[in-house]
Amino acid sequence: MKRILSLILILAFACIEVHAQKGLAIQSAFDELAAGKNVTEVVMGAGRLKKYNLSLFHSLEIKMPTASEQQRVEALVQTDAEQAILHKEHGGHKLYELPKRGGMHRYIFFRQTSQSLILIYIEGKASLKQIESQFLKKQN
């Protein structure tokens, strides 16, 4: 019986994985804005992200965001940015590395222009350098 209960507990903890950004302020952005017009939400689990060494990708892209949407997302990102251990910013791109949780790196990417707003939450074993190199390669 103890074994069965242990198994259930392990599985229950594992189920938390995809809701990993829960506990962060940006969760509200995903909850509140995902159903909005011109909003594209992408969620990918670890099974699809093996080659990137990531376990979760969750993004929100708002085309032609309204001023209130921009302010709301920016404020939420700023709230989480307070606990960031690394902060990079250049040309409207903001990148925050949050403290590790469960041995996983956690990142928030945020990019805002007049045309679009992209908020990305990533979790996985890949370091920032590894992620950067993977996606910079694709541009070349």
Add this chain to the structure above:
Amino acid sequence: MNYELSYWEDLAERYFQAETSEQEEAELRKFLCSDAARDPRFDEIRATMSFLHVSRPKSKTFVMRHPLGTITVAACLCVAAFLGWHQYQQHNMNCVRIAGKEIEADASLLMQQQMTEMFNPIDQSDR
């Protein structure tokens, strides 16, 4: 059961020689629990029989003591199966939603596109 101590002594000796029947061993066990067996002459046989009794492997047959146990185990297995399925689904999650509605689209393509935009200078990626 009202035998002389010499009878029990003899029985103990035969026990060590593996010459006793199961019935005799049962009697001997019973005797060893009685007051009459407090004599130090029976210490050895008492220790041996106690040790063999304690170290005897327990039956491996699974005995369900209460029918509620079956239900509990079944419920636990159902929960475990559900959680396992849920975990598998989440592990392989690949979902794109537009305006909250799930659509058929290649999530990995969108991911690559968004990440590439994220890591490129704004003047090149701004649409």
